[in-house]
Amino acid sequence: MQGLPDGFFDADAVTLARTLIGAExxxxxxxxxxxxxxxxxxxxxxxxxxxxxxxxxxxxxGPVGCAYVYRSYGMHWCLNVVCHAVEPGSAVLVxxxxxxxxxxxxxxxxxxSDPRLLCSGPGRLTQALGIDGGxxxxxxxxxxxxxxxxxxxxxxxxGPRIGISKAVDMPWRFGLAGSRFLSRPMRAVSS
Numbered sequence: 001m002q003g004l005p006d007g008f009f010d011a012d013a014v015t016l017a018r019t020l021i022g023a024e025x026x027x028x029x030x031x032x033x034x035x036x037x038x039x040x041x042x043x044x045x046x047x048x049x050x051x052x053x054x055x056x057x058x059x060x061x062g063p064v065g066c067a068y069v070y071r072s073y074g075m076h077w078c079l080n081v082v083c084h085a086v087e088p089g090s091a092v093l094v095x096x097x098x099x100x101x102x103x104x105x106x107x108x109x110x111x112x113s114d115p116r117l118l119c120s121g122p123g124r125l126t127q128a129l130g131i132d133g134g135x136x137x138x139x140x141x142x143x144x145x146x147x148x149x150x151x152x153x154x155x156x157x158x159g160p161r162i163g164i165s166k167a168v169d170m171p172w173r174f175g176l177a178g179s180r181f182l183s184r185p186m187r188a189v190s191s
Contacts (some may be wrong), residue, residue: 002147004141009064009083012041016022016083017023017157017174018037020092022150023179027129030102031146032119034094035179040080042089045126061088067145069126069136071096076123077132081140098181099128121183159186 010169011019017039041055060082068080068091080091084124097119099106106128109114119125126132140147155177160169175186 004005004147009081009151010085012084012087013041013092014172016081016094017172018095018156020081021156021174021176022154023150024100024146024148024150025094025097025140026101026146027059027135028102028144030099030129032097033176034096034098035098035176035181036096036183037174038093038095039170039174040091040093041084042087043181044170057089060091062137063139064105065140067131067135067138069131069133071133077123077126079126079131079135093122095122096175096179096181096183097125097128098176098179102129105130114164116180118146120181125181159185161183 009016018035020034020037023034025034056070057068059066060080062082063149064083064085065080068082070078070080079094081094082091084090099115099118103115103118106118109130110118110124111184112118117124118128135145138145157175157177158171159173159175160171160175173186175182
């Protein structure tokens with residue numbers, strides 16, 4: 001499998017969010033193709049890093065290419081890719097995967113064998129892969145993680161982010177066009 005090119009993570013969050021569509025992400029042998037992401041920059045009021053470093057968001061200010069894993073609403077873990085060494089505090093939320101490997105383990109963790117429901121949403125994704133706060137700060141290109149670039153060109157759609165209350169109109173949600181594994185259908189951005 002092809003490795004990541006040098007400087008892969010040292011991109012701004014919006015660029016990396018687009019670039020991650022079609023890439024493959026695995027954790028301890030389970031995973032698949034990334035089909036949905038959202039970008040969060042340090043100067044973005046919806047970003048956890050907007051008000052500076054805290055114990056919770058410390059990983060966002062760490063080395064690029066590491067995981068920022070946090071608990072959302074006290075119930076679900078969410079996985080982010082830390083990026084852009086020039087603008088610390090930027091990250092990309094991995095919202096959905098198309099499951100490719102480790103489907104039996106994912107189905108057991110999720111309590112469903114429907115591939116569409118395994119990783120279609122940030123909380124479902126981390127539950128299916130077995131990711132929790134113990135992986136916060138780990139490198140995403142080293143075991144137990146593996147991240148491979150897209151094997152070829154992909155068609156990416158964009159729309160406003162979802163599940164947030166600030167900067168809701170930023171078109172920084174990206175999806176693999178036509179994928180049935182998105183967490184929600186993509187709302188078109190008006191020009």
